Amino acid sequence: xxxxxxxxxxxxxxxxxxxxxxxxxxxxxxxxxxxxxxxxxxxxxxxxxxxxxxxxxxxxxxxxxxxxxxxxxxxxxxxxxxxxxxxxxxxxxxxxxxxxxxxxxxxxxxxxxxxxx
Amino acid sequence: xxxxxxxxxxxxxxxxxxxxxxxxxxxxxxxxxxxxxxxxxxxxxxxxxxxxxxxxxxxxxxxxxxxxxxxxxxxxxxxxxxxxxxxxxxxxxxxxxxxxxxxxxxxxxx
Numbered sequence: 022x023x024x025x026x027x028x029x030x031x032x033x034x035x036x037x038x039x040x041x042x043x044x045x046x047x048x049x050x051x052x053x054x055x056x057x058x059x060x061x062x063x064x065x066x067x068x069x070x071x072x073x074x075x076x077x078x079x080x081x082x083x084x085x086x087x088x089x090x091x092x093x094x095x096x097x098x099x100x101x102x103x104x105x106x107x108x109x110x111x112x113x114x115x116x117x118x119x120x121x122x123x124x125x126x127x128x129x130x131x132x133x134x135x136x137x138x
Numbered sequence: 139x140x141x142x143x144x145x146x147x148x149x150x151x152x153x154x155x156x157x158x159x160x161x162x163x164x165x166x167x168x169x170x171x172x173x174x175x176x177x178x179x180x181x182x183x184x185x186x187x188x189x190x191x192x193x194x195x196x197x198x199x200x201x202x203x204x205x206x207x208x209x210x211x212x213x214x215x216x217x218x219x220x221x222x223x224x225x226x227x228x229x230x231x232x233x234x235x236x237x238x239x240x241x242x243x244x245x246x247x248x
Contacts, residue, residue, distance in 0.1 A: 055235060055236070063240075063241070064227060064238045064239065064240045064241050065182065065227065065238045066238075067235060067236070067237070070235060112179075114181060114182075116236075125170070125231070126172070126184060126187070127172070127184075127236060128184075129174075129181040129182050129183075130181060131180070131181045132179075132180070132181055134179075
């Protein structure tokens with residue numbers, strides 16, 4: 022089946038630093054990838070849609086200058102959390118839809134747990 | 139945009155009993171409704187999905203029903219087992235992106 026990888030799986034950083042998270046589709050091409058954030062015991066909240074070859078689309082309330090998204094190729098999207106603060110600590114998950122004959126199934130990466138001290 | 143509501147937030151059942159989780163959606167344009175199972179600290183795993191041209195779909199112990207008119211869909215798990223314990227999310231896909239429900243913590247008691 023389709024596989025999406027994410028790196029790193031966890032990261033601890035000091036407040037004020039920037040953190041880059043990579044999302045790769047390993048055996049299919051993805052012109053679109055999605056970035057979610059999940060706080061403990063809460064649902065997945067869509068942050069932005071990453072589009073290959075064009076600017077990302079951000080959901081309301083998500084700062085585009087803080088969460089930089091670059092869809093560098095058909096298999097790679099990166100999310101950079103700039104000047105991270107403790108409130109940015111969360112579980113970040115990407116997903117990529119793989120078009121099938123009748124549907125678009127989304128495959129999730131394993132997630133990146135970010136802890137900002 | 140799409141709004142998905144999910145109930146209940148927690149559900150405890152005895153092993154062997156059935157579990158039902160219900161979701162409603164707001165956007166009549168939504169046409170794809172997946173259900174995900176998420177274990178603690180792990181990625182959501184697709185367990186079953188249904189499209190709007192189908193009213194019911196079954197895969198072994200898991201079934202999903204969809205009522206387009208009422209805009210609600212449900213997950214049914216029969217003969218529950220302890221390994222079914224997890225958080226379950228419904229989702230609706232209207233314009234190429236998923237909107238998730240708030241999740242249901244299912245606990246299957248041995």
